[in-house]
Amino acid sequence: MPGMPLTDARAVFPALVVAEADPAADARALEALAEWCVRYTPWTAVDDWPAPGGGAGLFLDITGCAHLFGGEAALLRDLRDRLRGFGFSVRLGLADTKGAAWAAARFMAAGADEDDDIALLPEGSQRQLLMGLPVESLRLPPAVVESLKRLGVRRVADLDALPRAPLAARLGREVGKRLDQALGRVPEPFTPRAAVEPWRARIHFAEPIARTEDVEAATLTLCRDHHPRLEREGLGARRLVLELFRVDGTVIRRTAGTSRPARDPAHLARLFKEGLDDIDAGFGIESMALTLTALDPLGAEQTGFTRGAGTAPDAAERAAETARLLDRLRTRLGEANVLRPAPRESHVPEAAVTTVEAAGGGAPEAWPMLSPRPSRLLPRPEALEPVEPAAHAGAPPAVFRWRRRAWRLAVAEGPERIGPEWWRTPGGIPAPSVVRDYWRAGDEAGRRLWLFRKGSDWFVQGVFP
Amino acid sequence: MSDRRHLDRLRRRIRAIEGGAREDGAVLALPSALAPVAGALPWGGLPLAHLHQVVGDPLDPAEAATGPAAALGFTALLAARLAASKGAAVLWCVRRGSVDDTLYAPGLARLGLPPDRLMIARAADDAEVLWAMEEGLRCPALAAVIGQARDADLTAGRRLQLAAEAGGVTGFLLAAGGRAPGGKGAGTTSVAATTRWRVVPAPSAPVGWPGIGPARWSVTLERCRGGLPAHWTLEWNDETGDLGMAAPLRDGSLDAPERRRA
Amino acid sequence: MSAPAPASLPVWGPASQGERPAYAELDVTTNFSFLHGASHPGELVTAAAALGLRAIAITDRNSLAGVVRAWEAAKDAGIRVLVGCRLDLMDCASVLVYPVDRAAYGRLCSLLTTGRRRAPKGQCELYRADLEAHAEGMIAAVIPPEGGPTPTFLTDLKALADIFDGRCHLAARCRLDGRDARRLAALDAAARAAGVPLLATNAARMHTRSRRPLLDVLTCIRDHVTVETAGWRLTANAEAHLKAPEEMAALFADYPDALARTVAIAETCTFDLSELRYEYPDDDTSAGSTPQAELERLAWEGAAWRWPEGLPETVRQTIENELRVIKSLDYAPYFLTVHDIVRFARSRGILCQGRGSAANSAVCYSLGITAVDPSKVDLLFERFVSAARDEPPDIDVDFEHERREEVIQYIYEKYGRHRAGLAATVITYRTRSAIRDVGKALGLSQDAVSALAGTVWGSSSSPVEHDHVRQAGLDPEEPRLALALALADELRGFPRHLSQHVGGFVLTRGPLSEVVPIENAAMEDRTVIQWDKDDLDALGMLKIDVLALGMLTCVRKAFDLLRETGGPDLTLATLPPEDTATYDMLCKGDSLGVFQVESRAQMAMLPRLQPRCFYDLVIEVAIVRPGPIQGDMVHPYLRRRQGLERVTYPSGALRKTLEKTLGVPLFQEQAMKIAIDGAGFTAAEADNLRRAMAAFRRSGTIHTFREKFIRGMIGNGYTPDFAESCFRQIEGFGEYGFPESHSASFALLVYVSAWLKRHHPAAFACALLNSQPMGFYSADQIVQDARRHGVEVRPVDVNRSRFDNTLEVFTRPGGKRDVALRLGFRQIKGLSGTVSALECDRIVTLRPFKGYADAEDVWSRAQASADTLEKLAHADAFAGLGLARRDALWAVGRLKAAPLPLFAVADARENGQEPAVFLPDLQPGEHVVEDYQSLRLTLRKHPLALLRRDLDRDGAVSTRRLQGWTDGRKVLVAGLAVCRQRPGTAKGIIFITLEDEYGVANLIVRSEVFEKHRQAVLRGRLLYAHGRFQKDGLVQHVIVERLTDMTGKLALLTQEGREGAGLALTPSRADRVGRFPEGMGNLDHG
Structure with missing residues (x-):
C-alpha cells in the first residue's frame, strides 16, 4: 500500500521483505524495454505520467506496423506473451488516441483471465467506451480528480456533460484538454525516444589478415573511428574490448582498461600492443570490432594527477602522460602489479594502506603523524627467538635471533599499543588484553627494526631506514 | 676547501662546454644542511636526468635479509626532493615477492613520498624491472624512477642512462649487498651510473629520554663522474623529516647518559 | 625466557617495591559528557575505589551534570570525589579546574552558567577572559594537544599560569602511542619553562578497558559515521581507562612528583557537595514576620474558610501537628511559595490542583493548594514529611495545560532567572534508541536497524529478546547483529542529553547559578539547571512541580460553559459530593471521557470494583497499574471486595497498613510500609528502596534490595509467596510508581469529570472537544457517546x-x-x-x-x-x-x-452569469x-445503519441485540474498529472496540488469534468478529476466534465501489497498537 509507514507494514506482516526503491534503475530498465519494443515499431516512448499504484508504462505507435505481425490483436498478444516471458505482469490497451489507449490499458484491461489483460478498443466505438470510465482515466492530477469526485463528477461522461467555461474557471484548462485529446478532438503529439547508438566500431577486411602489424594497424583505425564521437560527447574510454573474428568463425577477445578516461587513438591502440604479439590468426582474420564497455566524462580540462606544489601550466599534460605510462605498465605487468598506495583509516598497520586506481576520489591525502612507521613492512609478522630477556618487563628481549642472525639491541622505544579492530573479529569482541605492543628497536650498528609483542611472543614486522 | 670549490666550478664549466646530454645543466639543489655533500659533487648538487646508483653494505647479512634499509631511506629522500621540486611523482620498481617488495607507504610518506607522489610497479623479474624503469625514465611527467634490480649490468645501466637523458627523468638503481662483493647478482656491480653511493646504518646519538634518537647513516660517495670519493655521517629525523650532517660523536663512542630502560 | 602471558597488561619499567604508590585520578570524563564518556559516574567512582585510588575528580566537559551521581556513589564506595570540570575554551587550550572551597565552587557554577547562557542549547561558549574573572580559589591543570606542546599551546600555558598564579599545572598523560617518553620529556621541559609543575593524569573516559567498543561506538554516533568508516577517529587502544596506582607509578616512573601532586591537589580541594546549604526563598514573608508565623496565620485563616461551620477537633489537631513538623524542618517558606503560585493561578482564573505526599495534608487543604478534604480520606501523614527522615516534602501542582505557561513565566518574573530554574530531565538511551544508534554505527542496514527497533514495544527499557529478533526475520546469532545487541545493551541507560523537566522548579534565596550551572532549554524563555530531580533529592533541594493537565482545562471550560448557559456556578471544591447517580454511571463502565478511568482496562475494571464512594475511586485509579498487576494484587482485592474471599492480614503488624485495602497492598506507600514493618528495613533503607524503584531503569540497583527484602520478610514469618509478590509489586512500581497521595488528587478529578458527564453531558462533551487533543478518544467517539446520552x-x-x-x-x-x-x-x-x-x-x-x-x-x-x-x-x-x-x-x-x-x-455579480450546472445528488x-x-465524524446515520440489511444477511448481531446474548454463546459481531489497545500489562492481548449504530462491543484478541489475523487486527476498518460472548456481571466481551477484514463493504455506501476506501475513519489516538507505550498509567495524562 503506497504511503504506508514501514513500521506499520511490518506490524501487519512481520516477515516482510523490504527492498530499497531505486527509481533510477527502474527508469533505466523501462528505457531498455522501450528500446526492445522497437522490434514492433520504431516509435516507442516511455510513459512519464505518474500512474496510480506506480505501474510503469510504455507508448507504442503502431500505425502501419500491425500487419507485419498478423493484425493488431496478434501483435498485442505477441507483445504480451514476450513481456510476460521477461517476468513482467502486463496490461495492454490499444486505441485511436494516446489518451484512450492509456485509459484502456489501465482501466479496462483486467488481467484476470487469459485475454483480459488486453483491451483493444475497436475503431469508432471508443468514445462510448471511454464515457463509462472514471475520471482518473484521463491522466488528471490527483488534486483535480479529488475535486471532481467531491462534486460528484465520477465518470468521463459526467465530465463531458459539464459546461466548459465554468469548469475551466474552477479546475483549469487541462481538464478539458485531456478529455478532448482522449476523444481525438484535439491531437496529442507523440514524441518517440531517441535510439542509443552502441559504442562499437567494426572493420571488415577485403582479404583476411594475419600479420601482427596489420592487426595493430587495424586496431589503431578502430580507435580512430571512436575518436570523433568521444570528443563530441566529452567522454573517454575506461574499458575496451577488441574482438578479432577469424575466418573459421572463432573469436579472439582482448580487453584493456585505462586508469583514467582516455580518447587519444594512439594511446588506446598501444594498450593492446602487448596482447597482440602472440595471437594465432589461424587462416586469417576477416573482421575486427572494438567496443567501449565503460566510459567516463573527459572534459577539455583535466584534473591534475599531482596536487599541491608544482601545478605547472603543463600539469594537465603531465597527468595525461603519467596515466598513459600507468596504462602501459599495467598492460605488461598486470593490473594488480602497478599500485598507487593510498591511506586507509585504520590503526592496524597492515590495514592502513589501500590502493587506488587514480588519484583523488575523497580518500584522505596522507597518514596522520602517528608514531613513526617503517619503510618496509613484512608481508606477515615473523616470530623472533628471544635469547636474552630485557632488563625491564615488557620491553623487547635484549638479544634475539631472527632470520638466522643474532640481533643485540642497544636502544628501544615504546610501547605503541594497538588493539584489534574489534568490530571485524569473528566470534565476538576480543578480550581487551588482546593487543600488540609495538617497539622501535635499534642494534649497536644503527639498524632499526619494528617489533611487537603479542601475549608473551615477540615478532618482527618492519624495518626502518 | 675553497680551492676545492673553485675547482668544482671550473669542472662544471668544462662539462658544459663539452656539451653533454640535453639536460646536463640541471641539478637538484641540496638543502643547506647538506652543503658538504653538495660541495663534493662537481655539479653542486645531484645532476638530473642521470642514473645514480645507491648500494648498501654487501657484506651485511642483515641487509641480505631485509633489503637495503639506510640506502633505501637515502634514495627515497633524494627522490622525494626531486618529486617536490618538480611537482611530479616517483615510480618505484621492485621484483614481485622479493625482499624488496615490502615497501610500506606510510613509512615512505615520512621520507617525503606522500600517496600522490608514489607509484609502485611490481615486476616479475629483473628484466621486467629494467623494462619498467626504462618506460618510466622515458616519461617526462615523472620526477624520478627508483629500481631495485639485482642483475643490472653495464649494458642495462647504459640503456637506463640513455632513457633518463631522453625523458629528462632521474633514475636510481638501489641495491643491497648480500652475496660476494662485486660479484654478479649482487646488484652492486658497476653500472656506469653517474654517481655511486654507499649508504649503511650508523649508531645514533643518545637522547634525553629513554628512547631512540634520530637515525644516522654512513654515506660514502664511491664513484662520481668528474668528482672524488667522499664520506659523511648524516642524520635523519623521522619526526621532522630533516636530513642533515650528524654532529660528530666524541671519540666515536656512545656518550650516553645512564639508560633507564631497554 | 619471556614473562608468561599476563592476565592484565603488563606494567613498564621497574616494579615498585613495598608500599603502594598513592594516586588520584583528576581527569575523568563520564557519560555526562554526552557521547564522550563510556561509563556512568557511579561505575567510575566504584572502580576508582576498587583500584585503591586516593580520590577521583569528575571533570565533564563544561558541565557538572554528573557530579551528584558520582558524589552519591562515593558515599557507598568510600572514596572522595572532587567536583571538577573540564573547560573547553573558545580561544585557549582546555583546562581542568577544581574548586578548593564552596566559594570557588559557586564561581565555577556561575562561570558555566555564563558560558551556557550565551550559547544555544547543549553548547557552551567560554573564553579565557571569563575564566580569568572566575579563577579565584580554583586549581587548574592545562591539557596539552595530543601530539605534544605546540608554540600556541606554550603561549596559552604561560597565560593560564599567570591567571592561576601558583595553582596551575600541566596535565601529562601516557597514551601508549609509542611516543610517551619523548612527549613526557617535552612536556616536562614546557612545564619548567612556564614555571608550572607537571601533573599525572590518565584522561579516563571509561572505568574499565572493556568499554573500548562502546567508546568507539559513541564516537561514531557523535560523528555520524560507522565503525568501518570512522578510521582514525577511533581509539587505537583501550588505555583511556582508570588505572591502578602501581600502573600509573610505572608510567610516570621518571616523574614521581607528577604523581604525588595528584594526591596533594585532592587534599587541598576540600569542597564537598554536602556543603551546599540549601535555602528556600522567603519573599512571601511580610515585614516583621517569620515565614512560620506567616504560614500559621494563612493556615488558620484558610481553615476557617474551608470549615465555615466550625473546625472539627480532629482537623484542628492535624493542622497543629502538621505545622509543628513544618516548623521543626523549617519548610514554611516552601509552603508559602506553593501557596503564592496557587494564589496567582487562581487570581487569573487558572484551574489548578495540588497533589503529592505533602499536598494531601490539612494545611494544604486550608491553603487552597488541594481540594481533597483530608478528613474524608485517611491519608498517611507520615509520608507527608517525616521528621525522622530529612526528606523534602513533595508537592506537584497541576494546572490547565493551555495556561500553564502563564504560571511559569510568573515564577521567572517573581524570582528572577538567577534564582529560578527548571530541573533537568536526563534523557537516556532506551532500548529502541540504543539499538538504532548502535546499529547505525556498526553499519547494519537501515532495514535491519528498523526491523530490530521494531521488535521493541514503545519506550521500553528491557533488553531486546532474541525471540523477537527471530520473529523479525533476523538471526540474533549472526556476529554483527549479536555485537549490536550486546553493545546496545551496554548503551541502554546512558544519558543522551539534558532536557527540561516537565515542570519541576528549583527556587533559591541566593543566586541559583552559584549552586548549580544553569543553561538554556530548547524552548525559548526557558532555562534549566544541570541536575535532575534525583540529583536534587540526593542533595535535599526542594522543587515545585508545575505540571500541565488537560483534564483541568476541560473541567474549567465545562464550568465556564455551565455558567454562561445559565447552569450552576461550580468549583472543584463545591461540586455536590458523593453523588449516587454519578457512581451508578461509573459502575456500568460508562466512562468515556472521564479522567483516568476511560481506558478499556479501566472501563472493564469499574463494573468489577463497583465504586460507591470517593475512596473507591482512589483505589480504582491506583489498581489498574503495572505495580498491582505485576504483583498479582488485583484479583485477590476484587475477590475480597465481592466477599468471595475472607479478608486476612499477613500479620498483625501489617493490619493497620493494609486495612483500608482489605489486606492487599495496592499503593506505593503500603509497599514501603511493608518493607519497614515486614522486612525490617530502616526508614532510610526504605527510602533508598523507593529511590531505587524510581531509578530502576537507570541503574538496575533494585535487585540488590531483593535478597534483603525477601530474607527479611521470611525472617519475620511471612510466606515466601507473599514476600515474592510484594517484591514483584515494588518492581512494578519502579516503572510507574503510584502513591496513594497522587491517587487521591486524581480521584477528585475522576469524580468531577464523571459528575459533569452524568449531569451536564452536553457541556462536558463540548469542553472535551474544545480541549482536544487530550484523552483516549476521537471527536467522533466523544460525539457519538454524547448523543447516546441524549445530547x-x-x-x-x-x-x-x-x-x-x-x-x-x-x-x-x-x-x-x-x-x-x-x-x-x-x-x-x-x-x-x-x-x-x-x-x-x-x-x-x-x-x-x-x-x-x-x-x-x-x-x-x-x-x-x-x-x-x-x-x-x-x-x-x-x-x-x-x-x-x-x-x-x-x-x-x-x-x-x-x-x-x-x-x-461587483465584477463577479455582474458579469458572472454562468450556465446552470446540475451536479448529481x-x-x-x-x-x-x-x-x-x-469532519472525522458524522451526525447522520451511522455507516453501519446504512449497511444493516447487508449485515443482517451475513448473520451479524448488532450491539443492541448483544445485550441480551447469553454467556458463552457463539456470536458474530460487526463494527467499525474505533479503538485498539495493547496494554503492556496484558500479556500480548489486544483490546479492540467495535462500534455500530447502537453502541460498542468489546473484543478481546489473544496473541494466537492476533498472529493469524494480523492484517485485520491492525489495518481493518470494518471488522467481522466471530467468537464467544462472555458476560460477567456488567462486563461483556467477545473472545475473538476469527477476525475478518470487511473494509471493502464500506464501498457499498457510495455509488460505486472504488471510492469506498475513502471512508478513512481517522483512528483515535488510543488506536495505535504498534505505537502505544507500555503501561497506560501515564501521569501526564492529557
Whole structure:
C-alpha cells in the first residue's frame, strides 16, 4: 500500500521483505524495454505520467506496423506473451488516441483471465467506451480528480456533460484538454525516444589478415573511428574490448582498461600492443570490432594527477602522460602489479594502506603523524627467538635471533599499543588484553627494526631506514 | 676547501662546454644542511636526468635479509626532493615477492613520498624491472624512477642512462649487498651510473629520554663522474623529516647518559 | 625466557617495591559528557575505589551534570570525589579546574552558567577572559594537544599560569602511542619553562578497558559515521581507562612528583557537595514576620474558610501537628511559595490542583493548594514529611495545560532567572534508541536497524529478546547483529542529553547559578539547571512541580460553559459530593471521557470494583497499574471486595497498613510500609528502596534490595509467596510508581469529570472537544457517546457555529429548557490551526444579523480565503443556507480562481452569469463518507445503519441485540474498529472496540488469534468478529476466534465501489497498537 509507514507494514506482516526503491534503475530498465519494443515499431516512448499504484508504462505507435505481425490483436498478444516471458505482469490497451489507449490499458484491461489483460478498443466505438470510465482515466492530477469526485463528477461522461467555461474557471484548462485529446478532438503529439547508438566500431577486411602489424594497424583505425564521437560527447574510454573474428568463425577477445578516461587513438591502440604479439590468426582474420564497455566524462580540462606544489601550466599534460605510462605498465605487468598506495583509516598497520586506481576520489591525502612507521613492512609478522630477556618487563628481549642472525639491541622505544579492530573479529569482541605492543628497536650498528609483542611472543614486522 | 670549490666550478664549466646530454645543466639543489655533500659533487648538487646508483653494505647479512634499509631511506629522500621540486611523482620498481617488495607507504610518506607522489610497479623479474624503469625514465611527467634490480649490468645501466637523458627523468638503481662483493647478482656491480653511493646504518646519538634518537647513516660517495670519493655521517629525523650532517660523536663512542630502560 | 602471558597488561619499567604508590585520578570524563564518556559516574567512582585510588575528580566537559551521581556513589564506595570540570575554551587550550572551597565552587557554577547562557542549547561558549574573572580559589591543570606542546599551546600555558598564579599545572598523560617518553620529556621541559609543575593524569573516559567498543561506538554516533568508516577517529587502544596506582607509578616512573601532586591537589580541594546549604526563598514573608508565623496565620485563616461551620477537633489537631513538623524542618517558606503560585493561578482564573505526599495534608487543604478534604480520606501523614527522615516534602501542582505557561513565566518574573530554574530531565538511551544508534554505527542496514527497533514495544527499557529478533526475520546469532545487541545493551541507560523537566522548579534565596550551572532549554524563555530531580533529592533541594493537565482545562471550560448557559456556578471544591447517580454511571463502565478511568482496562475494571464512594475511586485509579498487576494484587482485592474471599492480614503488624485495602497492598506507600514493618528495613533503607524503584531503569540497583527484602520478610514469618509478590509489586512500581497521595488528587478529578458527564453531558462533551487533543478518544467517539446520552448535537453551520464548539440553549416542546451542542469550525479538518482560528473568528464577528446569504457573501464580507470556504463547503456548513454540499463546492470553486474579493464583488455579480450546472445528488452513504473526510465524524446515520440489511444477511448481531446474548454463546459481531489497545500489562492481548449504530462491543484478541489475523487486527476498518460472548456481571466481551477484514463493504455506501476506501475513519489516538507505550498509567495524562 503506497504511503504506508514501514513500521506499520511490518506490524501487519512481520516477515516482510523490504527492498530499497531505486527509481533510477527502474527508469533505466523501462528505457531498455522501450528500446526492445522497437522490434514492433520504431516509435516507442516511455510513459512519464505518474500512474496510480506506480505501474510503469510504455507508448507504442503502431500505425502501419500491425500487419507485419498478423493484425493488431496478434501483435498485442505477441507483445504480451514476450513481456510476460521477461517476468513482467502486463496490461495492454490499444486505441485511436494516446489518451484512450492509456485509459484502456489501465482501466479496462483486467488481467484476470487469459485475454483480459488486453483491451483493444475497436475503431469508432471508443468514445462510448471511454464515457463509462472514471475520471482518473484521463491522466488528471490527483488534486483535480479529488475535486471532481467531491462534486460528484465520477465518470468521463459526467465530465463531458459539464459546461466548459465554468469548469475551466474552477479546475483549469487541462481538464478539458485531456478529455478532448482522449476523444481525438484535439491531437496529442507523440514524441518517440531517441535510439542509443552502441559504442562499437567494426572493420571488415577485403582479404583476411594475419600479420601482427596489420592487426595493430587495424586496431589503431578502430580507435580512430571512436575518436570523433568521444570528443563530441566529452567522454573517454575506461574499458575496451577488441574482438578479432577469424575466418573459421572463432573469436579472439582482448580487453584493456585505462586508469583514467582516455580518447587519444594512439594511446588506446598501444594498450593492446602487448596482447597482440602472440595471437594465432589461424587462416586469417576477416573482421575486427572494438567496443567501449565503460566510459567516463573527459572534459577539455583535466584534473591534475599531482596536487599541491608544482601545478605547472603543463600539469594537465603531465597527468595525461603519467596515466598513459600507468596504462602501459599495467598492460605488461598486470593490473594488480602497478599500485598507487593510498591511506586507509585504520590503526592496524597492515590495514592502513589501500590502493587506488587514480588519484583523488575523497580518500584522505596522507597518514596522520602517528608514531613513526617503517619503510618496509613484512608481508606477515615473523616470530623472533628471544635469547636474552630485557632488563625491564615488557620491553623487547635484549638479544634475539631472527632470520638466522643474532640481533643485540642497544636502544628501544615504546610501547605503541594497538588493539584489534574489534568490530571485524569473528566470534565476538576480543578480550581487551588482546593487543600488540609495538617497539622501535635499534642494534649497536644503527639498524632499526619494528617489533611487537603479542601475549608473551615477540615478532618482527618492519624495518626502518 | 675553497680551492676545492673553485675547482668544482671550473669542472662544471668544462662539462658544459663539452656539451653533454640535453639536460646536463640541471641539478637538484641540496638543502643547506647538506652543503658538504653538495660541495663534493662537481655539479653542486645531484645532476638530473642521470642514473645514480645507491648500494648498501654487501657484506651485511642483515641487509641480505631485509633489503637495503639506510640506502633505501637515502634514495627515497633524494627522490622525494626531486618529486617536490618538480611537482611530479616517483615510480618505484621492485621484483614481485622479493625482499624488496615490502615497501610500506606510510613509512615512505615520512621520507617525503606522500600517496600522490608514489607509484609502485611490481615486476616479475629483473628484466621486467629494467623494462619498467626504462618506460618510466622515458616519461617526462615523472620526477624520478627508483629500481631495485639485482642483475643490472653495464649494458642495462647504459640503456637506463640513455632513457633518463631522453625523458629528462632521474633514475636510481638501489641495491643491497648480500652475496660476494662485486660479484654478479649482487646488484652492486658497476653500472656506469653517474654517481655511486654507499649508504649503511650508523649508531645514533643518545637522547634525553629513554628512547631512540634520530637515525644516522654512513654515506660514502664511491664513484662520481668528474668528482672524488667522499664520506659523511648524516642524520635523519623521522619526526621532522630533516636530513642533515650528524654532529660528530666524541671519540666515536656512545656518550650516553645512564639508560633507564631497554 | 619471556614473562608468561599476563592476565592484565603488563606494567613498564621497574616494579615498585613495598608500599603502594598513592594516586588520584583528576581527569575523568563520564557519560555526562554526552557521547564522550563510556561509563556512568557511579561505575567510575566504584572502580576508582576498587583500584585503591586516593580520590577521583569528575571533570565533564563544561558541565557538572554528573557530579551528584558520582558524589552519591562515593558515599557507598568510600572514596572522595572532587567536583571538577573540564573547560573547553573558545580561544585557549582546555583546562581542568577544581574548586578548593564552596566559594570557588559557586564561581565555577556561575562561570558555566555564563558560558551556557550565551550559547544555544547543549553548547557552551567560554573564553579565557571569563575564566580569568572566575579563577579565584580554583586549581587548574592545562591539557596539552595530543601530539605534544605546540608554540600556541606554550603561549596559552604561560597565560593560564599567570591567571592561576601558583595553582596551575600541566596535565601529562601516557597514551601508549609509542611516543610517551619523548612527549613526557617535552612536556616536562614546557612545564619548567612556564614555571608550572607537571601533573599525572590518565584522561579516563571509561572505568574499565572493556568499554573500548562502546567508546568507539559513541564516537561514531557523535560523528555520524560507522565503525568501518570512522578510521582514525577511533581509539587505537583501550588505555583511556582508570588505572591502578602501581600502573600509573610505572608510567610516570621518571616523574614521581607528577604523581604525588595528584594526591596533594585532592587534599587541598576540600569542597564537598554536602556543603551546599540549601535555602528556600522567603519573599512571601511580610515585614516583621517569620515565614512560620506567616504560614500559621494563612493556615488558620484558610481553615476557617474551608470549615465555615466550625473546625472539627480532629482537623484542628492535624493542622497543629502538621505545622509543628513544618516548623521543626523549617519548610514554611516552601509552603508559602506553593501557596503564592496557587494564589496567582487562581487570581487569573487558572484551574489548578495540588497533589503529592505533602499536598494531601490539612494545611494544604486550608491553603487552597488541594481540594481533597483530608478528613474524608485517611491519608498517611507520615509520608507527608517525616521528621525522622530529612526528606523534602513533595508537592506537584497541576494546572490547565493551555495556561500553564502563564504560571511559569510568573515564577521567572517573581524570582528572577538567577534564582529560578527548571530541573533537568536526563534523557537516556532506551532500548529502541540504543539499538538504532548502535546499529547505525556498526553499519547494519537501515532495514535491519528498523526491523530490530521494531521488535521493541514503545519506550521500553528491557533488553531486546532474541525471540523477537527471530520473529523479525533476523538471526540474533549472526556476529554483527549479536555485537549490536550486546553493545546496545551496554548503551541502554546512558544519558543522551539534558532536557527540561516537565515542570519541576528549583527556587533559591541566593543566586541559583552559584549552586548549580544553569543553561538554556530548547524552548525559548526557558532555562534549566544541570541536575535532575534525583540529583536534587540526593542533595535535599526542594522543587515545585508545575505540571500541565488537560483534564483541568476541560473541567474549567465545562464550568465556564455551565455558567454562561445559565447552569450552576461550580468549583472543584463545591461540586455536590458523593453523588449516587454519578457512581451508578461509573459502575456500568460508562466512562468515556472521564479522567483516568476511560481506558478499556479501566472501563472493564469499574463494573468489577463497583465504586460507591470517593475512596473507591482512589483505589480504582491506583489498581489498574503495572505495580498491582505485576504483583498479582488485583484479583485477590476484587475477590475480597465481592466477599468471595475472607479478608486476612499477613500479620498483625501489617493490619493497620493494609486495612483500608482489605489486606492487599495496592499503593506505593503500603509497599514501603511493608518493607519497614515486614522486612525490617530502616526508614532510610526504605527510602533508598523507593529511590531505587524510581531509578530502576537507570541503574538496575533494585535487585540488590531483593535478597534483603525477601530474607527479611521470611525472617519475620511471612510466606515466601507473599514476600515474592510484594517484591514483584515494588518492581512494578519502579516503572510507574503510584502513591496513594497522587491517587487521591486524581480521584477528585475522576469524580468531577464523571459528575459533569452524568449531569451536564452536553457541556462536558463540548469542553472535551474544545480541549482536544487530550484523552483516549476521537471527536467522533466523544460525539457519538454524547448523543447516546441524549445530547442533541448540531452540525457545523456557517451562520451559527463559532470556532470552538458551543452550547445552544433552546426550549423543548413542552417548555423544558435544554442545551444542544453546536459543532464549531475547529472540528473541520484543516481548520484547527491558529491561523484558521483567526479567520474563523472574523467570519463569526462580521456575520450580519440575518446571517450570510451565500458563499460569496462570506467571501466578500469576512474576506475568508477560498481555501477556507472550500473546507466549509466540504463540511456541509452551508446547508443551513439551503446550499447543498456539492452546489456549495461548485460555487466556492469559482472564487478560488477569482481576484481579491474587494475588487471582484461587483465584477463577479455582474458579469458572472454562468450556465446552470446540475451536479448529481449525494446519496445518504456518500454524505456519511464526505462527513468523515471533512469532519472525522458524522451526525447522520451511522455507516453501519446504512449497511444493516447487508449485515443482517451475513448473520451479524448488532450491539443492541448483544445485550441480551447469553454467556458463552457463539456470536458474530460487526463494527467499525474505533479503538485498539495493547496494554503492556496484558500479556500480548489486544483490546479492540467495535462500534455500530447502537453502541460498542468489546473484543478481546489473544496473541494466537492476533498472529493469524494480523492484517485485520491492525489495518481493518470494518471488522467481522466471530467468537464467544462472555458476560460477567456488567462486563461483556467477545473472545475473538476469527477476525475478518470487511473494509471493502464500506464501498457499498457510495455509488460505486472504488471510492469506498475513502471512508478513512481517522483512528483515535488510543488506536495505535504498534505505537502505544507500555503501561497506560501515564501521569501526564492529557
